[in-house]
Structure formats: C-alpha cells, structure tokens
Amino acid sequence: MKVQNNKAWLMVLPMLLLVAVSAIIPLMTVVNYSVQDTFGNNEFFWVGTEWFQEVLASERFHNALQRTLLFSALxxxxxxxxxxxxxxxxxxxxxxxxxxxxxxxxxxxxPWNVVGTIWQVFGRVDIGLLGHGLASLGIDYNYTQNTLDAWATLIIMDVWHWTSLVVLLCYSGLVSIPEVYYQAARIDGASRWAIFRFIQLPKIKRVLLIAVLLRFMDSFMIYTEPFVVTGGGPGNSTTFLSIDLVQMAVGQFDLGPAAAMSLIYFLIILLLSWVFYTVMTSLDNDATSEQGRH
Amino acid sequence: MASIHLKNLGHRYSASDAGIDNPYALNPLDQVWEDGGAYALLGPSGCGKTTLLNIISGLLRPSEGRVLFDGEDVTDLSTERRNIAQVFQFPVVYDTLTVAENLAFPLRNRGMDSATIEARVSETLTMLGLERRANERARSLNADDKQKISLGRGLVRTDVRAILFDEPLTVIDPHLKWQLRTELKKIHERYGHTMIYVTHDQTEALTFADKVVVMNAGSILQVGSPKELFDRPRHTFVGTFIGSPGMNVLRCIFDGEAAVVDGVRLPLDEATIIAAHARGLAASGVSLEVGMRPESLVLVDAGASSADDPHCFNVDVIGVEDLGRHSLVRLRLGQQLLCALHPEGAEIPEAAALRFDPARTLLYESSLLVEAIG
Amino acid sequence: MLRLANIARRVDSHNALEDISLELKRGELNILLGPTLSGKTSLMRVMAGLDRPDSGELTFDGESVVGVPVQKRDLAMVYQQFINYPSLSVYENIASPLRVAGLERHEIEARVAQAAQLLKLEPYLNRKPANLSGGQQQRVALARALVKRASLVLLDEPLANLDYKLREELRAELPVLFAELGAVLVYATTEPSEALVLGGKTACLNRGRLEQFGPTLDLYRDPDTLMAARLFSDPPLNSVALNRDDGGLRFEGAEQAFPAAVTAELVSELPATEAGSTLTLAVRGHHLRLGPDISHAGESVACESLIEIRGTVDVTEITGSESFVHFTFMGQPWVALLDGIHAFPGGASITLYARPHDCFLFHTQTGNRVRKLGGGE
Known part of the structure; x- marks a missing residue:
C-alpha cells in the first residue's frame, strides 16, 4: 500500500509545481515586499508590519474598501x-x-475591456446612444462628472454583463426538479410563492451558492470596467480597492504599501467568501424553525 | 370522500388530429366507483392505467367524456380544485420542512387557523405512526417514511375526495413493502377514504383493493374482486396476468361435452357446456382455448387410479423448479406446455398425471370467457 | 474463479464492506441478496475494480486483480437503469463492445445474431433504443453484456425497473442464458423470490457483512443466522422469544411449556444457555396452518406435536387464491400465508399451528442457529 501511495504523489506533482509557479511563488514575492522597504538599487530594509499598519490606518484605504463593499452589495x-x-x-x-x-x-x-469600451461610448453625452438619448429627454446625465451617474453606469453595466451567469446557473438547477414536485404542490394547494420557497429555492440552493460566490468575488475584484469607463472618477468616487491598488503600485511605485494592501485585500476576499459559504450552507437549518412560526 | 363516475370517458393524445389513424390511449369506458372503495388499476406498462389516473387527478383533460365526483362534473376543474390527494412513485417531501410541517403544509396553504392545523396534524401523525419523528427534518427520513408523509399530506385534509396512488412502493425494499402496504390497508379499513391505486404488481393490487380494474392496451378487460379475477378471469389476458405463474391457456376444440387438447378430452362442467352450446361452438369446430390455474391442478402418480378417472390426464414432466414454498413443475400435454404447483417436500411422481377440477376449467372463445349470459 | 479474501472497505467512516470472503466459481450463478445499502453494489464495484478495497485480496483465476483498472479487466456489467447508447441502433449497441475489441466483421455479425436470437431481439435490430419498451431495452443491455463473453459478468438488480410480469418472464429465461456463458456470474437483488427462481448460490448481505453463503435452496431451508433467515423471507419471517427452564421450552411470558414431543423435535437436548439469555423461534408465514390436523404431503400430524399460536388479527390481505393474515402474537407482528380465502376481521382472535420441523431456533443474543445434535434435520 505504501509504495502505491507514493506513486499517487508522483501523479499530483506536476499540478503542485504548476500551482507553486503560478500562485505560491508570486504570493511569496508579495509577502516579501510587504515587510520591507526599498530605495532602489535592490537594497531592502526590514520594516516589519509597518506597511500593514499604515495601510490599515489610512483614510484612502478605508474609503476604497467601503466603495468596493457597497458596490459588491449592490x-x-x-x-x-x-x-x-x-x-x-x-x-x-x-x-x-x-x-x-x-x-x-x-x-x-x-471580453471585459470591450464591455467597458462599449458602455464608455454608449453613455457619452456627445455621441453615445444612451447619454445623448437621456440628454435629449432633458435628463442631466454625465458619468464623467456626476458621482451618482458614474455608479449607476457601472452597476447597470455589470448587471447587463453578469446577470446571465446567475440566470444560467439557476435555470440549470430549476430544470433538474422533477415534474412530480410541482404536481404534488398543486395538489397541496401551494401558492406560487410557497412553491418557490419550499421547492424551487431549496433545490437551487447549491447552484445559487456558486452564483453568489462567483458574483461576490468578481465584483469585489472589479477593475477593467471602471478603469475603462470612469478611470476611478469623478474624483475618487469610483476608485475601488483594485484601482487604488494599481495606482499605488504602478502609478506611485509604492511597492511596500501596495504589497501589504494586496495581501489585506486577498484576506478580505477569502474571509467574506468563507462567511458567504458558511451562512448559505447553514441557511436551511434555520429555515425550519422560521417556517414553524408563521 | 366521493364516488367517482367516469362517464363515456376516452382519451387520444393530441386531439387536434383525432383522425382515424390516431389510436385511443384510453378506449371509451363507463365506470362508477363507489364512495369509500379501494380500487386498483392493474396492467403492464403502456396499458393506459396512468393515463386514466391523470384524468381523474386532473393533470390530463380527457378528449371525450366527463369525470363526475359525487355527481358533480369536475372535468374542467384544475387539480387543486378537485380536492384530491396523490402519492407518487418517488417520494415527494418538502426537504427543508419537518415532518409535522410537511403535514401542515396543505392546511396552511388553505389558510386554516393554527389550532385546527395542530389538531389535524397530530391526529395524522398518530394515524401514520410518525409521532416520534414529528420534529425531524423530512429529508433525513427513509423512502418508506417519506411515502407515508406524502400520504399524510392527503390524510390530513378533511376535504379530500379521493387519494390516488401511482405505484407508491416502487422504491421501497421488499420487507418494508409489506409493512407499508398493510398500514395502508388498515388506514383504509379504519377511515374509509376512496382510494385508487395504480400498479403493475399483481400482489400489490390484489392485496390492497376491494375491486381490481385490469387493463391492457388502453381497455378495461375486467373489474372484479381479487377472487373473481382469480377464479373466473373473463379474458385470457386477465388469467395469465394475474397469478404467479399465470393461468395455463391451451388451444383446444369443443366436442359437445369436453375440451379436447391435442386429442386429450377434458370434460367441462354443466354451465360451461350449456353456454358453449348456446354459442354453437360444438358445431363450428372453431379453435378455442381452455384455461386452468396451476393452483387448481394436482400432480398425481399415473397409476391405475388415474387411468379410469375422467378428470385425470397423463402428462410428461419436463422440468421442476424448487421455489421454496412449492415447486413449479413444467409439463407437456400433447404439443403444448403447461405448469402445476407441487407442495414443498412432496415427491414428483415419475409417470405423472394431472387431476383437474371441471368447475375450475374454463373455456375461452377468441380470448373471451364462454359463460352463461346474464 | 473469483476469490475474495477478507475484503473490507470504509466509506465516510462507516463500514460499507466488512471482512467479506467468497469463492465464486465459473459457470455458477451467484446471487447477492440483501436490502438497499446492504453492500451489494459496493461489493460489485470492488469486484469490478471500480473501487479499491481498504484491505483484503481479490484474485481471479489465481491472479491478484486488486488495483487493476476496470478498463483492463475482462468483465461486463448490467445496471438497474437501462443503459444503452441512444444514438446507435440496437444492432450497433450490441456490437459496440466487439468493435472496441477490434473483432472482425463476420465474427461481430455472428455474435450479435446469436445474442439477438437468445434474447429475442431479432425484430428490433434496426431500431433505436428509445423506440423499445423497458423490457426490450434491458434485453439490449443484457445482450451487450453477454456478447462480450467476459469472464466476469456483474448484474446489479437488472430487473428492478421492469414490470412485474416481464420480470417473471426474464427471470425464467436468465438461468438458461447464464448457463451457456461459463463466466463467473454475480447477480444482485433485494427480492428473496427472485433468488429462489434463479437458483444457483446465494450470499446474504446485511450492513456490509456476509451473513451466509451457499446453494440458494440450502440457505432458504437451513439458514445459519436469524438475519439470513429474515433476509430470505417474503413475507417477513415470524419470530418470538422463548424461555427455557427445567420444565422445557415456552414462549416468553407464557404459562405453559411446549408439549414434550414438540421440544424433543425442536432440540434433541436443551441447549446450555447462560442465565438470562433467551432463544428465538422463527417460522415462515406459509408454514402456519389453520387446523390442527394438517396433513403434510399426505401424512397427518397429531395435535400434541404441533406448536399452537394464538394471536389477534390485525388485517387480512386476500389475493384471490391466498390470504395473508397479519396478526399480533406476544406483541410481535406476525403474518400467516394461507391457501384459499380466509377473511378474518380485524380484532378477531386466531389460532394457528406450526410443525416444529418447520421452525428455526436461534440464540437471541448472537443470532446464531441452535441446531439439533446429530445433524438430523
């Protein structure tokens, strides 16, 4: 048995190597940057958790985090x-x-960037169909100047782009429900809502969990679309964590704080995904007592 | 509870092209099923039994005829407004609800007050013997308990006019089948719901029902008590379908007093002879069939006693299968095969003869029983 | 020959299979009998090489086949669901394993023709499986398994999804088909009656454990354990606790002991049981009779040598030729299978008789059979 177990390790080795090269090694580089400072010339100084403290204390990070959370929630x-x-x-x-x-x-x-470009043009007041149309209706719409308009544009764009994913996942769950469940519910005199609540929702719960996780992670990491459409503006009103991070790392070349920030960012996503998963898998345990009382 | 009248009912799928080529899935029929009766629809797959059940439950609208519950025409009513309950082949429970909540579900949907609901649910839990599991999640139960819940959602309602069963024991293990079946029988005896049970399994149909409706190829062949179906099947299909093994059906001719199978005379009883003469079967020399239940045949030693006995004929034993409780003996009479049952432990005679009972030997013309009219 | 030695497998921390040893010979039909989740499918998957046992040896004709992947094994499998290639004709479905094996054209034609004839599929060779009835579809799946001439054929409840009458027909045909194969045949079923019709040998499985293995009829007539007897009873086995003391054997809680003749026929010598331990008497439903002067195969039996059973009727099921009388005896649900029509109303009292010869005696705690000394049956 032992020998064969070793053989099994041999089989997963290529996969482990791939993961190491593509994920773990870059991650370690980032960890490395996050605890050191440099003034160029490849000279590094140990700074401990200084960058982390700086990032966590900064108003700029808090604002970006709040914007990102709000965006994902919406x-x-x-x-x-x-x-x-x-x-x-x-x-x-x-x-x-x-x-x-x-x-x-x-x-x-x-593709993401194409979506961004489409909406960037679509929403322009001068030549875009949407922007021009709204303007001619007398609605004062300008996503480059008005915060609300910029947010609305980004959210509508994302909804247009990604709701389909939720639809397809849910649809696959719905079609797998056997017809007898609906027949039984009709015989029990169940309302449309009761059918949804007690047959359809429990049966699509698993795919719904996947949909929520995917949409959460994706929206929390959104970068290309706001970068293309609003560039983080007007002002900083659509500067999400991802955009902020890139500005800090590439724009200002503050590698230390940027590395610390990306690690914090990574941990937040991990934590929130875990929370979603736990809450949704235990959801039906609570659903029972809830139904018992109404 | 209600009586069910199927009035000149028939069904063809896709009624739009109801031309001559489109055959009936259900041939026109007229049936009255009594209030509080236990009926079984029995037949092979594709015989139309499920079509008939769906018409009664309202899932399918018949292309002709009417469905009456207690004289009220419900043909155009939807399933939910017919006040029926149904137990399906695969257990349907609301996964996220407890056993008690599953039972309360149909009552809540009808907006009953919680005191009434509670009383009805606890009564139903007692009926089903599920009191102890009332607060367990329905999902965690075994298939047989889930089927009980499906049934319970019907029993809990006071307005249910009939409970329909669509092969409800399909996914249940043999030992639990016995339990569930007898519990169902007891519930019927005690509470008197009108029940209609669809199955291809004769044991289920015969043990459950007061009246069994045997169907084949879209037609009802016979409606009768289990005993009637067993003793006097009106159609050779009923004879062979019911019974394990089914009735022996042998080609024969009628010589005026006996059925003659490959030269061997089997004297018939008085009533059959009169009925056969009334139809002129002796003169015509038409090809007929004689039916004998394996249970009615006794395998004896082909000795001197059997030689003079007109109710005995010699057979060749071609095989014996020990089935535990009894042996199935495969025999040949002339060119035709038949079988008989032999008790456990008894010896098979080397030279064998069969003793038959003329009263249990039936004559068939074109598959239909030859019997006195009226 | 397929040999399993101490096969064990755990799934999700419970024992799917526990220390199973079996020897299955070529040309014999081996039935795995047990309820759902008793380990039949788990055992078949191990035999097929789809799952690895956690421990134990699996050898085919003397060679170890543990770890040999299923693709390299010479086996065929038939499932409960009718599994055919929907886009291929019946002919192509049956021919598919032969094409994979790279057989020559005329050889394929000959073998498919033979299998189609055996399974009465000749008229349907050009049809698609979807246009066939359930019974015909399962025949196609059977033909595909048989045509391969594999040395191991596994059938997992192949008739479970078929109509009752069709099942009866196929059951009668299968032993004939199997006899011609010369392969190791394994057939899983939940139904005792199916095992009896098929004959061969039977392995009784319960919760992943092998209760007993032997010729089907021996197992039925002479079970070693209470569980094996239970698994092999349809209708369910009747059982009741017995006490023994100096006065002989008696139903637990009953005043009167059995007549001496009954005790003598049940056991040649009262088994030495520890204080407080009990025996269990079991009898099949069809061995219960209404009258005391039952005649069995011609000989009539005196009343003193019978066990009398007085119960209260629960419900009676009548099939037209037989009656299943369900009654309560000493607090246990019992069922009697009587020939003819006997309609007892619920609540009526009923007296039935059993011959000691037809009864089995078990140690309640171990479930093991108490046999008569001297081996006389």
Missing amino acids: ILAIEIPLGIAIALAMPRRGIAVSFCLVLMALPLLI
Whole structure:
C-alpha cells in the first residue's frame, strides 16, 4: 500500500509545481515586499508590519474598501434576485429554450475591456446612444462628472454583463426538479410563492451558492470596467480597492504599501467568501424553525 | 370522500388530429366507483392505467367524456380544485420542512387557523405512526417514511375526495413493502377514504383493493374482486396476468361435452357446456382455448387410479423448479406446455398425471370467457 | 474463479464492506441478496475494480486483480437503469463492445445474431433504443453484456425497473442464458423470490457483512443466522422469544411449556444457555396452518406435536387464491400465508399451528442457529 501511495504523489506533482509557479511563488514575492522597504538599487530594509499598519490606518484605504463593499452589495442585491426571477420566467421546453439560452449567453461572451469600451461610448453625452438619448429627454446625465451617474453606469453595466451567469446557473438547477414536485404542490394547494420557497429555492440552493460566490468575488475584484469607463472618477468616487491598488503600485511605485494592501485585500476576499459559504450552507437549518412560526 | 363516475370517458393524445389513424390511449369506458372503495388499476406498462389516473387527478383533460365526483362534473376543474390527494412513485417531501410541517403544509396553504392545523396534524401523525419523528427534518427520513408523509399530506385534509396512488412502493425494499402496504390497508379499513391505486404488481393490487380494474392496451378487460379475477378471469389476458405463474391457456376444440387438447378430452362442467352450446361452438369446430390455474391442478402418480378417472390426464414432466414454498413443475400435454404447483417436500411422481377440477376449467372463445349470459 | 479474501472497505467512516470472503466459481450463478445499502453494489464495484478495497485480496483465476483498472479487466456489467447508447441502433449497441475489441466483421455479425436470437431481439435490430419498451431495452443491455463473453459478468438488480410480469418472464429465461456463458456470474437483488427462481448460490448481505453463503435452496431451508433467515423471507419471517427452564421450552411470558414431543423435535437436548439469555423461534408465514390436523404431503400430524399460536388479527390481505393474515402474537407482528380465502376481521382472535420441523431456533443474543445434535434435520 505504501509504495502505491507514493506513486499517487508522483501523479499530483506536476499540478503542485504548476500551482507553486503560478500562485505560491508570486504570493511569496508579495509577502516579501510587504515587510520591507526599498530605495532602489535592490537594497531592502526590514520594516516589519509597518506597511500593514499604515495601510490599515489610512483614510484612502478605508474609503476604497467601503466603495468596493457597497458596490459588491449592490451587485449581489440586484443580480441574484433578478437572475432567479429571469430563470423562473424562462420556458422549460420547446424551441424557445435554446433561443433564450443563446440570448442569455451573449453578454458572457464579450471580453471585459470591450464591455467597458462599449458602455464608455454608449453613455457619452456627445455621441453615445444612451447619454445623448437621456440628454435629449432633458435628463442631466454625465458619468464623467456626476458621482451618482458614474455608479449607476457601472452597476447597470455589470448587471447587463453578469446577470446571465446567475440566470444560467439557476435555470440549470430549476430544470433538474422533477415534474412530480410541482404536481404534488398543486395538489397541496401551494401558492406560487410557497412553491418557490419550499421547492424551487431549496433545490437551487447549491447552484445559487456558486452564483453568489462567483458574483461576490468578481465584483469585489472589479477593475477593467471602471478603469475603462470612469478611470476611478469623478474624483475618487469610483476608485475601488483594485484601482487604488494599481495606482499605488504602478502609478506611485509604492511597492511596500501596495504589497501589504494586496495581501489585506486577498484576506478580505477569502474571509467574506468563507462567511458567504458558511451562512448559505447553514441557511436551511434555520429555515425550519422560521417556517414553524408563521 | 366521493364516488367517482367516469362517464363515456376516452382519451387520444393530441386531439387536434383525432383522425382515424390516431389510436385511443384510453378506449371509451363507463365506470362508477363507489364512495369509500379501494380500487386498483392493474396492467403492464403502456396499458393506459396512468393515463386514466391523470384524468381523474386532473393533470390530463380527457378528449371525450366527463369525470363526475359525487355527481358533480369536475372535468374542467384544475387539480387543486378537485380536492384530491396523490402519492407518487418517488417520494415527494418538502426537504427543508419537518415532518409535522410537511403535514401542515396543505392546511396552511388553505389558510386554516393554527389550532385546527395542530389538531389535524397530530391526529395524522398518530394515524401514520410518525409521532416520534414529528420534529425531524423530512429529508433525513427513509423512502418508506417519506411515502407515508406524502400520504399524510392527503390524510390530513378533511376535504379530500379521493387519494390516488401511482405505484407508491416502487422504491421501497421488499420487507418494508409489506409493512407499508398493510398500514395502508388498515388506514383504509379504519377511515374509509376512496382510494385508487395504480400498479403493475399483481400482489400489490390484489392485496390492497376491494375491486381490481385490469387493463391492457388502453381497455378495461375486467373489474372484479381479487377472487373473481382469480377464479373466473373473463379474458385470457386477465388469467395469465394475474397469478404467479399465470393461468395455463391451451388451444383446444369443443366436442359437445369436453375440451379436447391435442386429442386429450377434458370434460367441462354443466354451465360451461350449456353456454358453449348456446354459442354453437360444438358445431363450428372453431379453435378455442381452455384455461386452468396451476393452483387448481394436482400432480398425481399415473397409476391405475388415474387411468379410469375422467378428470385425470397423463402428462410428461419436463422440468421442476424448487421455489421454496412449492415447486413449479413444467409439463407437456400433447404439443403444448403447461405448469402445476407441487407442495414443498412432496415427491414428483415419475409417470405423472394431472387431476383437474371441471368447475375450475374454463373455456375461452377468441380470448373471451364462454359463460352463461346474464 | 473469483476469490475474495477478507475484503473490507470504509466509506465516510462507516463500514460499507466488512471482512467479506467468497469463492465464486465459473459457470455458477451467484446471487447477492440483501436490502438497499446492504453492500451489494459496493461489493460489485470492488469486484469490478471500480473501487479499491481498504484491505483484503481479490484474485481471479489465481491472479491478484486488486488495483487493476476496470478498463483492463475482462468483465461486463448490467445496471438497474437501462443503459444503452441512444444514438446507435440496437444492432450497433450490441456490437459496440466487439468493435472496441477490434473483432472482425463476420465474427461481430455472428455474435450479435446469436445474442439477438437468445434474447429475442431479432425484430428490433434496426431500431433505436428509445423506440423499445423497458423490457426490450434491458434485453439490449443484457445482450451487450453477454456478447462480450467476459469472464466476469456483474448484474446489479437488472430487473428492478421492469414490470412485474416481464420480470417473471426474464427471470425464467436468465438461468438458461447464464448457463451457456461459463463466466463467473454475480447477480444482485433485494427480492428473496427472485433468488429462489434463479437458483444457483446465494450470499446474504446485511450492513456490509456476509451473513451466509451457499446453494440458494440450502440457505432458504437451513439458514445459519436469524438475519439470513429474515433476509430470505417474503413475507417477513415470524419470530418470538422463548424461555427455557427445567420444565422445557415456552414462549416468553407464557404459562405453559411446549408439549414434550414438540421440544424433543425442536432440540434433541436443551441447549446450555447462560442465565438470562433467551432463544428465538422463527417460522415462515406459509408454514402456519389453520387446523390442527394438517396433513403434510399426505401424512397427518397429531395435535400434541404441533406448536399452537394464538394471536389477534390485525388485517387480512386476500389475493384471490391466498390470504395473508397479519396478526399480533406476544406483541410481535406476525403474518400467516394461507391457501384459499380466509377473511378474518380485524380484532378477531386466531389460532394457528406450526410443525416444529418447520421452525428455526436461534440464540437471541448472537443470532446464531441452535441446531439439533446429530445433524438430523
């Protein structure tokens, strides 16, 4: 048995090497930067947790973090219910199914930067269809100057781009529910809401968890779209953590604080993902007592 | 509870092209099923039993005829407004709810007050013997308990007019099948719900129902008590489908007093002879069939006693299968095969003869039983 | 010959298989009998090489096959679900394992024709599986398994999804088909009646443990353990606790001991049991009779040599030719299978009789059989 176990290690070795080269080694470099200072010439000084303290204390980081959290919260609050609603409304059989699926898949096929560019042009007041249209309706819309407009543009863009993912995941969960469940519910006189709450939701919970995690991580790390559309502006109003980080690292070349910040960033994502996972997997344990009382 | 009247009911799928080529999935029929009865629809897959069940439950609208519950026409009513309950092949429970909440579900949906709900639920839990598991999550139960919950969601309602079962024991282990089946039977005896049970398993159908409806190829062949179906199957299909092994059906002709199978005379009883003469079967010399249940045949030693006995005929033993409780003896009479049951432990005679009972020997013309009319 | 020695496998910290040793010979039909989750499928997966046992040896014709991947094993498998290639015709479905093996065209044609004839599939060779009935689809799956002429054929409840009557037909045909193969055949089922029809040898499994292995009828008539007897009873086995003392054997809590003749026939000598331990008497439903003067195979039996059982009727199921009388006896649910129609109303009292000869005696604690000394049955 022992010998064969060693053989198994041999099999996963290439994968481990790949992960090491692509993830762990760069991560260690970042860790390395985060605890040292440099004045160029490849000279490094040990600074301990100084960078971390600096980042955590800085107003700039707090603001960026709040913006990012708010953005993710809004994205989840819109895309998840909307995605479920669209999935519920989609036909379950017939040729309309493939039509709907293709339609849903279309936005997902467009690269990030192209999406950004499309909306950047689309929203421009001078030549963009949306911007110009709104302006001609007398609505004062300008995402380069108005904070609210910039946020609205980014959120609508993300909803347009990524709700499909939630729809497709939920739809796959919904079509796997056997027809007898619906028949039984009809016989039990269940309302539309009761069917959703006690049949559909429990059955799509697993895929919904994946959808929430993916959308959270993705929106929390959003970079390309705001970079292309608003460039973080107007002012700093759409400077999310990712944009801030790049500005700090590439713009100001503050490698130490940037490294510390990216590690903090990484840990926040890890922590929040874990929280989502734990909460959602234990959700149905609580659901029982909740239903018992109404 | 309600009586169910299926009035000139028939069904063809895709009624839009109900032309001559489109066959009936369910041939037109007229049936009245009594209030409080236990009925089983029995037949092979594709015989139309599920189509009929779906028409009664309202999942399918018949292309012709009406469905009446207690005289009220419900043909156009939706499933939920017919006040029926149904137990499906695979257990349907609401995973996230407890056993008690599952039972309360149909009552809550109908907006009943919580005191009534509580009383009904605890009563139903007692009926099903699930009191101890009331607060367990339904998902964690075994298949047989889940089926009980599906049934319970019907029993808990006071307005249920009929409870329908669609092969409810399919996923249940043999030992638990016995338990669940007898519990179902007891619930029926005690509470008198109208129950309709669809199955392909004759044991389930015969043990459960007061009246079994045997179906094949979209038609009802016979409706009767288990005893009637066993003793006097009106169609050779009923004879062979019911019973393990089924009835022996042998080609024969009628010579005026006996069925003649490959030259061997089997005297028939008075009633059958009169009925056969009334139809002129002796003169025509048409090809008929004679049916004998393996259970009605006794394997004896082909000695002197059997030689003079007109109710005995010699057979060749071609195989014996020991099935534990009894042996299945495969035999040949002339060119035709038949079988008989032999008790456990008894010896198989080397030269064998079969003793038959004329009263349990039936004659069939074109698969239909030859019997006195009226 | 497939030999399993002390096979064990744990799944999610419970024992899926526990110390199983079996010798399965070529040309014999070996039935795995047990309820759902008793380890039948787990054992088959180990036999097939789909799962590795945690410990134990698996040899085929003397060679170890532990760790040999399933692709390299010479085996065929049939499942409960009808698994066919939906886009291929019946002919191509049956021919597929032969094409994979790279057989010559005329050889493939000959073998498919033979399998199709055996399984009565000739009229359907050009159809797609979806256009066949369930029974026909499962015949195609069987044909594909048989045509391969594998040395190990595993059938996992192949008839479970079929109609009752179809099952009866195929059950009768299968032993004939199997006899011609000369392979090691393993057949899993939950139904005792299926095992009896198929014959061969049976291994009773319960919670991952092998209760007993031997010729099917021997196992049925002469079980070693209470669990094996239970698994092999349909309707369920009736059992009741017995006490023994100087006066002889009696039902636990009953006043009167069995007649001496009964005790003598049950046990040649009262087994030495520790204080407080009890025996369990078990009898199958069809061995219970209504009248005391039952005649068995011609000979009539006197009342003193019978065990009398008085119970209260629960419910009676009547099939048309037989009656299943469910009743309560000493607090236990019992069932009697009686020939003919006997409609007892619920709550009625009923007296039934059993011959000691038909009863089994077990040690309650170990579940092991108490046999008569001298081996007389």
